[in-house]
Amino acid sequence: AQKITQTQPGMFVQEKEAVTLDCTYDTSDQSYGLFWYKQPSSGEMIFLIYQGSYDEQNATEGRYSLNFQKARKSANLVISASQLGDSAMYFCAMREAFYGGSQGNLIFGKGTKLSVKP
Amino acid sequence: DSGVTQTPKHLITATGQRVTLRCSPRSGDLSVYWYQQSLDQGLQFLIQYYNGEERAKGNILERFSAQQFPDLHSELNLSSLELGDSALYFCASSVDLAGIDEQFFGPGTRLTVL
Numbered sequence: 158a159q160k161i162t163q164t165q166p167g168m169f170v171q172e173k174e175a176v177t178l179d180c181t182y183d184t185s186d187q188s189y190g191l192f193w194y195k196q197p198s199s200g201e202m203i204f205l206i207y208q209g210s211y212d213e214q215n216a217t218e219g220r221y222s223l224n225f226q227k228a229r230k231s232a233n234l235v236i237s238a239s240q241l242g243d244s245a246m247y248f249c250a251m252r253e254a255f256y257g258g259s260q261g262n263l264i265f266g267k268g269t270k271l272s273v274k275p
Numbered sequence: 276d277s278g279v280t281q282t283p284k285h286l287i288t289a290t291g292q293r294v295t296l297r298c299s300p301r302s303g304d305l306s307v308y309w310y311q312q313s314l315d316q317g318l319q320f321l322i323q324y325y326n327g328e329e330r331a332k333g334n335i336l337e338r339f340s341a342q343q344f345p346d347l348h349s350e351l352n353l354s355s356l357e358l359g360d361s362a363l364y365f366c367a368s369s370v371d372l373a374g375i376d377e378q379f380f381g382p383g384t385r386l387t388v389l
Binding site for chain 1 (some may be wrong): 306308330382385387
């Protein structure tokens with residue numbers, strides 16, 4: 158079963174507007190981490206934001222925030238005030254705790270390609 | 276800059292050949308993960324090492340092998356290369372073995388098999 162689902166293959170947003178990238182996950186573990194990575198056309202994977210399953214507050218990092226809804230198993234990324242440099246692929250990922258039987262590696266979704274229009 | 280280094284950045288080779296990709300983790304990180312990113316398979320976990328020992332295997336082909344050396348750098352060896360092995364190979368590191376903290380990615384090695 159797919160553990161990370163990103164249902165938006167591509168999205169467009171106008172510069173300076175906010176955009177939400179969807180991510181749902183599937184796990185039976187109580188302890189896990191959720192991550193968003195940005196991959197520009199140059200190829201590197203840039204860590205954006207992290208949410209632990211026990212964190213009660215939604216994570217924020219500058220213009221990035223993670224809308225964590227544990228009961229719905231969703232971890233949407235919100236980018237405020239989009240910039241042209243935000244155009245990239247965005248990957249949602251999960252890491253389950255090793256003691257729960259996980260291998261500890263990241264499990265990635267298929268990604269969302271975000272294009273910011275001037 | 277994540278602090279994880281990978282060499283080479285680009286590699287072009289022919290089918291049937293063998294190549295070695297190198298990764299140096301962030302200072303203090305004991306865990307090294309290798310991932311493969313291809314157009315058809317997306318981002319897939321290959322193998323993990325922790326403090327010199329293999330700890331977990333993902334979708335790694337038998338033609339591929341890896342090791343982590345005492346100085347904690349890691350090498351991924353790909354042999355009998357096929358066209359389908361063309362991909363971006365990432366190394367990532369983290370300080371822990373079994374936690375849920377973030378992994379930091381290197382810039383990747385883009386392998387092209389002709």
